[in-house]
Amino acid sequence: MVTLHHLENSRSQRILWLLEELGIEYEIKLYKRDPKTNLAPDELKAIHPLGKSPLITDGGKVIAESAVIINYLIRNYDKDNRFTNATDSDAAQQNEYWLHFAEGSLMPYLVMSLVFTKVKTAPMPFFVRPVAKGIADQVMKTFISPNVENSLRFIEDHLSKNMWFSGDEMSAADFQMIFPLEAAMTRSDIASKLPAINAWVKKVHALPAYQNALKKGGPYDYA
Numbered sequence: 528m529v530t531l532h533h534l535e536n537s538r539s540q541r542i543l544w545l546l547e548e549l550g551i552e553y554e555i556k557l558y559k560r561d562p563k564t565n566l567a568p569d570e571l572k573a574i575h576p577l578g579k580s581p582l583i584t585d586g587g588k589v590i591a592e593s594a595v596i597i598n599y600l601i602r603n604y605d606k607d608n609r610f611t612n613a614t615d616s617d618a619a620q621q622n623e624y625w626l627h628f629a630e631g632s633l634m635p636y637l638v639m640s641l642v643f644t645k646v647k648t649a650p651m652p653f654f655v656r657p658v659a660k661g662i663a664d665q666v667m668k669t670f671i672s673p674n675v676e677n678s679l680r681f682i683e684d685h686l687s688k689n690m691w692f693s694g695d696e697m698s699a700a701d702f703q704m705i706f707p708l709e710a711a712m713t714r715s716d717i718a719s720k721l722p723a724i725n726a727w728v729k730k731v732h733a734l735p736a737y738q739n740a741l742k743k744g745g746p747y748d749y750a
Contacts, residue, residue, distance in 0.1 A: 529553040529600070532574055532582040534567050535560055536748050538593050538706050539581030543744045545597060545702045547736035549604045557745060593706075594626050597699045610698050622693040625700035633682075633707045636674045640714045643667055676717045679724065682708070686723035705731055709749035 531546060533539045533555050546553045558568050558580065572578035575591050583590050583600075590596050601610050643663040651659060682704075685692070692700035708728055711718040718724060731737055732750055741747060 528585075529604075530556060530584045532556050532558065532571060532580055532584070533744055534558045534571070534580030535745055537567075537580050540740065540744055540747050540749070541593065541702050541706050542581045542583065542596055542600075543740040544705065544731075544734075544737050545600055547740045547743075548609070548697075548702075548734075549600060551604050555743060593630065594699075594703055597626070597702050601699055610696075610702075615694070618693040618696070618698065621689075622698040622700045625692040626703050629700075629703045629707050633675075633678050633711075636671055636678065637707060637710050637714055639671050640667065640675060643671065644714075672715075675711070675715050679711060679715065679718055679721060683721040683723050686727050701731070706749070713749060 529546065529551065531539060531542055531553060533543060535557065543555070558571055560566060561568060567578055567580055569578065571580060571582065574582050574584065575589055577591070579591070581591075581593055581596055583596050585599075585603075590599050605611060643666055646663045647660045649659075689695075691697050692704055705728070708718070708724060711724075712728065737750075741750060
């Protein structure tokens with residue numbers, strides 16, 4: 528049986544959604560974040576040396592990284608080929624592109640946005656605070672925010688022409704892209720103003736399998 532090592536408020540929520548869509552038996556082991564650092568607990572390092580989620584174990588295998596996990600689950604458990612577009616070369620190429628775009632292009636800017644936001648509010652000597660805030664604001668203004676906006680407008684254009692990320696059918700890319708777009712809704716003012724992105728996220732959130740994943744996974748701040 529597949530076991531999902533599920534960290535609250537993390538990327539593993541998208542794996543939980545996929546497991547529900549696949550309709551297979553699986554087990555959830557829930558891990559809580561450290562209340563002081565907000566990092567994953569050390570218990571995850573007993574599963575994988577990096578101690579990060581998502582992780583799945585299946586038949587003695589430990590599998591890490593969202594895209595790898597998604598591909599593994601679809602390859603081994605998508606018996607009806609619901610999420611495999613191998614017969615359509617254009618859809619397959621789009622699926623591959625967005626599967627890598629999520630973590631390779633979009634998430635780094637969203638993570639930087641979170642880090643620099645925390646810099647501005649972190650405890651520090653009062654005489655340092657204006658300097659730190661000024662640097663953080665400048666980095667956000669000149670580098671992070673323009674890149675986030677450019678990425679989101681690129682996604683908006685794609686979703687305005689496609690029902691799902693690889694075309695007319697759901698694919699691995701949709702499971703991979705949900706987390707960065709949910710995160711963008713909380714970290715970027717522009718995201719809430721882009722109708723195609725908003726409509727796509729709401730469509731995903733309304734799916735019965737996604738709703739079941741929310742119930743089973745515990746509190747999730749992004750939905």
